[in-house]
Amino acid sequence: MQIDFHHGVTYVCARLAGFEHRDASIVAHCAQYVDDSTQAGLIRFDNGAMFDRISSAHKLLDYRNFKELANHQVWIPFHFLPGNGGLPPGQDPPGTFIEKLICRPNSPVAQAMVAECIDQRYRSYGLHRLGITLHVFADTWAHQGFAGVSHEINSAKDLVDGDGNPDQSLKNRLTGFFIGGALPLGHGTVLSNPDQPHLRWGYIDGRGRRVWRDNPKDFLEAADEICRAMQRYRLGDPDASAPGLPTADRAKIAELFASLRGTGDSRHQQWLARIAEGHFSFGPAQVRYVAKGSGSWKQQALQIETENNRDPRLPIYSPEFLTSNWKLFHDALRAHHFFITHDLLPRFGICVA
Numbered sequence: 001m002q003i004d005f006h007h008g009v010t011y012v013c014a015r016l017a018g019f020e021h022r023d024a025s026i027v028a029h030c031a032q033y034v035d036d037s038t039q040a041g042l043i044r045f046d047n048g049a050m051f052d053r054i055s056s057a058h059k060l061l062d063y064r065n066f067k068e069l070a071n072h073q074v075w076i077p078f079h080f081l082p083g084n085g086g087l088p089p090g091q092d093p094p095g096t097f098i099e100k101l102i103c104r105p106n107s108p109v110a111q112a113m114v115a116e117c118i119d120q121r122y123r124s125y126g127l128h129r130l131g132i133t134l135h136v137f138a139d140t141w142a143h144q145g146f147a148g149v150s151h152e153i154n155s156a157k158d159l160v161d162g163d164g165n166p167d168q169s170l171k172n173r174l175t176g177f178f179i180g181g182a183l184p185l186g187h188g189t190v191l192s193n194p195d196q197p198h199l200r201w202g203y204i205d206g207r208g209r210r211v212w213r214d215n216p217k218d219f220l221e222a223a224d225e226i227c228r229a230m231q232r233y234r235l236g237d238p239d240a241s242a243p244g245l246p247t248a249d250r251a252k253i254a255e256l257f258a259s260l261r262g263t264g265d266s267r268h269q270q271w272l273a274r275i276a277e278g279h280f281s282f283g284p285a286q287v288r289y290v291a292k293g294s295g296s297w298k299q300q301a302l303q304i305e306t307e308n309n310r311d312p313r314l315p316i317y318s319p320e321f322l323t324s325n326w327k328l329f330h331d332a333l334r335a336h337h338f339f340i341t342h343d344l345l346p347r348f349g350i351c352v353a
Contacts, residue, residue, distance in 0.1 A: 002196075004264050004271050005222075013226045014230055032135070046315065054333060056337075106141070114232075125329070133229075134230075161200075162199070193213070194215070227242075
């Protein structure tokens with residue numbers, strides 16, 4: 001999914017789940033920042049203090065995408081959560097190990113991930129971890145059928161549009177991309193088709209089976225389940241009954257999924273405009289997202305706009321850094337990564353760390 005869902009829709013779902021503007025903004029910001037946090041390593045401050053962080057995304061066609069370890073460290077825990085064939089712990093899907101790695105919507109693995117996030121809500125970075133968790137949770141719908149490793153299982157061919165006709169537009173776009181070692185990683189063979197809310201499309205997968213995808217239906221189901229997860233988070237009970245999206249708001253979200261076009265950034269601005277207009281039952285709100293530079297969480301935390309190797313200045317340390325949203329996001333990122341790779345996946349017989 002793209003910024004329109006991870007930020008705009010997540011904010012809407014948070015408000016509809018009962019979060020006030022401030023907390024909903026934190027959750028939505030973190031949900032999107034998973035896709036924008038591409039730098040890792042040590043931050044050194046002017047007073048000798050240090051902070052180490054990991055990344056949750058790669059730049060487009062970053063060379064690290066081709067390294068198996070990098071695939072496991074980034075794509076699997078943050079974007080292509082293994083689904084274990086939709087089976088509970090102790091059971092294995094038919095076939096080889098790769099079948100366990102394929103992403104499945106709302107799988108038992110995904111549900112256990114959300115439950116752990118709710119159980120850990122008391123942490124100082126609880127809201128930040130919720131945003132990260134919901135990013136991964138949402139992607140289990142968009143990325144279903146693909147795995148976060150370079151493998152022939154991700155192959156796709158004979159793509160068709162919503163009317164069942166050959167998707168010439170996608171074929172034309174694919175010819176402009178480097179196809180070598182980058183594919184088939186994740187859903188690279190179908191580019192952004194899984195991430196566009198309005199698309200209905202199909203393809204033949206790596207096993208030779210015809211797959212039909214209805215993105216509006218999947219995205220709406222994802223939004224409803226995300227709202228339920230947030231309602232349970234507020235209750236502090238991962239097993240609580242939760243109503244999900246209110247009926248009228250659900251219909252408005254469905255209409256926007258089906259009708260909005262353009263790039264992810266364009267659709268995002270349209271979602272923010274609807275929010276500002278009071279399109280949803282929680283009323284009007286001003287929501288913004290700054291990934292980097294002036295006004296970003298990172299700039300606020302470090303008092304620098306970019307990390308420039310040619311700039312000898314070190315960030316100025318302030319005690320407020322410890323409670324900054326940027327620092328808490330990275331604390332949550334590391335906690336999420338450790339839990340997924342060292343605790344959760346091994347329960348399902350999956351070793352990727």
